[in-house]
Amino acid sequence: MLIIGELINASRKAIANHIENQDANTIQAVARDELNAGADYIDVNAGVFVGKEPEYLKWLVETIQAAVEAPCCIDSPDPAAIETALAVHKGTAMINSISLEKDRYDKLMPIVAGTDFKVVALCMSDDGMPETVEDRMAIAEKLIDGLLKNNVKLENIYVDPLVQPLSVNNTFGVEFLDAIEKIMATFKGIHTVCGLSNISYGLPNRMFLNQLFMVMAIAKGLDGAIVNPLDKRMMANIIGAETLAGKDEFCANYLSAYRAKRFEL
Amino acid sequence: MIDEKILKTAKQTIVEQKKDPAVELVQKALSDGIDGMELLTEGFIPGINEVGDQFGRGTLFLPELVQAADVMKAVTDLINASLPSQDGPQEKGKLVIATVKGDVHDIGKCIVVSLMQANGYTVFDLGRDVDTERIVEVAIKEDVQVIGTSALLTTTMVRQKELEEALKSAGIRDKVRTIVGGAPVTARWAAKIGADAFAEDAQDGIAKVRELLGA
Numbered sequence: 001m002l003i004i005g006e007l008i009n010a011s012r013k014a015i016a017n018h019i020e021n022q023d024a025n026t027i028q029a030v031a032r033d034e035l036n037a038g039a040d041y042i043d044v045n046a047g048v049f050v051g052k053e054p055e056y057l058k059w060l061v062e063t064i065q066a067a068v069e070a071p072c073c074i075d076s077p078d079p080a081a082i083e084t085a086l087a088v089h090k091g092t093a094m095i096n097s098i099s100l101e102k103d104r105y106d107k108l109m110p111i112v113a114g115t116d117f118k119v120v121a122l123c124m125s126d127d128g129m130p131e132t133v134e135d136r137m138a139i140a141e142k143l144i145d146g147l148l149k150n151n152v153k154l155e156n157i158y159v160d161p162l163v164q165p166l167s168v169n170n171t172f173g174v175e176f177l178d179a180i181e182k183i184m185a186t187f188k189g190i191h192t193v194c195g196l197s198n199i200s201y202g203l204p205n206r207m208f209l210n211q212l213f214m215v216m217a218i219a220k221g222l223d224g225a226i227v228n229p230l231d232k233r234m235m236a237n238i239i240g241a242e243t244l245a246g247k248d249e250f251c252a253n254y255l256s257a258y259r260a261k262r263f264e265l
Numbered sequence: 266m267i268d269e270k271i272l273k274t275a276k277q278t279i280v281e282q283k284k285d286p287a288v289e290l291v292q293k294a295l296s297d298g299i300d301g302m303e304l305l306t307e308g309f310i311p312g313i314n315e316v317g318d319q320f321g322r323g324t325l326f327l328p329e330l331v332q333a334a335d336v337m338k339a340v341t342d343l344i345n346a347s348l349p350s351q352d353g354p355q356e357k358g359k360l361v362i363a364t365v366k367g368d369v370h371d372i373g374k375c376i377v378v379s380l381m382q383a384n385g386y387t388v389f390d391l392g393r394d395v396d397t398e399r400i401v402e403v404a405i406k407e408d409v410q411v412i413g414t415s416a417l418l419t420t421t422m423v424r425q426k427e428l429e430e431a432l433k434s435a436g437i438r439d440k441v442r443t444i445v446g447g448a449p450v451t452a453r454w455a456a457k458i459g460a461d462a463f464a465e466d467a468q469d470g471i472a473k474v475r476e477l478l479g480a
Contacts, residue, residue, distance in 0.1 A: 011448065047449055048419065048451070050454075076419075077419065078419065078420050103367060124369065126369060126394065128371065129369060129370065164372065165327070167326070167327035167328045167331065168331065168372050168376070201327070202327025202328065203326055203327065204326060
């Protein structure tokens with residue numbers, strides 16, 4: 001499971017303040033915590049700063065990579081901001097995200113074409129947000145086809161089938177889960193990823209639902225997640241669910257997590 | 266005066282989101298010659314207000330809010346249909362609501378629309394990915410008091426600023442009030458672009474519209 005630590009996101013008020021104050025120490029401490037808790041990638045998002053997003057995104061990448069040896073997941077819909085951040089990024093970045101929305105597709109594709117970047121392919125189009133498995137498959141097929149034609153390797157594509165809130169429609173959970181299964185079965189070697197906290201929007205006990213939903217998604221084949229790695233129960237669930245889903249040879253991960261006391265919650 | 270018990274039951278059907286009992290209550294009341302408008306304003310509207318309060322306090326949740334709005338719509342439609350056409354339904358205010366150009370996120374916008382309707386406002390829902398010019402055009406044509414826009418992307422928020430300017434160019438900025446919302450949108454953004462209000466969520470949107478219209 002590829003873990004993308006989601007904490008350095010300017011839509012969180014405290015982080016926005018640290019970014020504005022250029023508080024490098026705090027940002028670096030958050031990145032270090034995420035890495036120690038098991039993150040493979042550190043997501044960086046400065047989206048709330050209209051006009052200043054490229055500058056801040058670049059600062060985040062430089063600041064984080066000065067402190068920790070980890071690649072970043074550049075989280076922006078704006079190609080200019082992504083390119084500015086990529087110019088200073090060390091290692092293989094992840095781009096979050098390209099979608100089938102024409103403007104975004106046309107502008108992001110040249111950035112990822114022929115590269116080794118990991119690319120999040122978000123199932124969204126100009127026709128709106130997908131609701132059913134079929135909606136998602138139709139978008140995913142076009143996106144994957146376009147990425148492959150532009151020399152992005154299948155194993156670098158992370159399809160995000162788009163989680164929508166259960167509050168609004170009680171089929172949104174199951175349609176998402178079935179889409180994960182179908183994408184993984186149809187495109188052997190591809191990956192799926194999601195930020196799944198949307199599922200519990202508008203409901204109480206959100207962490208509880210998110211933790212359960214993660215287990216259900218892993219059972220369907222999800223192998224990437226944008227999560228808060230400091231949520232110990234979430235991380236324990238991921239490790240346990242992957243072992244149960246047959247992804248953990250000789251239960252080695254499970255056992256080393258046990259010895260590292262990751263199940264002592 | 267309608268029997269207190271009937272009003273209380275009407276209110277309960279909204280708070281507890283019971284569509285069939287709500288519809289039956291309206292049908293029986295109307296056939297008994299009860300004044301539909303009074304039943305709405307004294308029974309059901311206090312119900313949807315109670316739902317809003319409870320949502321704000323965190324004792325009712327989004328699926329319940331959505332469902333309550335749905336029940337409210339059913340009873341409002343029934344009551345409006347029963348009114349003699351010259352009376353027409355009472356107009357609390359007219360709104361244009363849209364998700365801005367380049368943005369196809371509309372879950373939140375649809376919740377806002379249904380809640381506004383449940384609260385008695387007349388809503389022109391332009392959908393998603395809507396051109397700024399079209400928003401202005403409909404605002405003029407329908408003579409609305411409020412324009413609400415939703416933007417879910419940092420790249421599309423700028424359309425809300427564009428709208429402010431377009432309203433000025435069209436010479437109607439002082440005739441309408443604007444409300445902005447959407448995940449990346451903040452009160453600070455609203456102030457920066459000169460929008461009249463920011464709404465955190467659908468229920469906050471109702472409160473803001475009330476403030477702006479005094480109704």
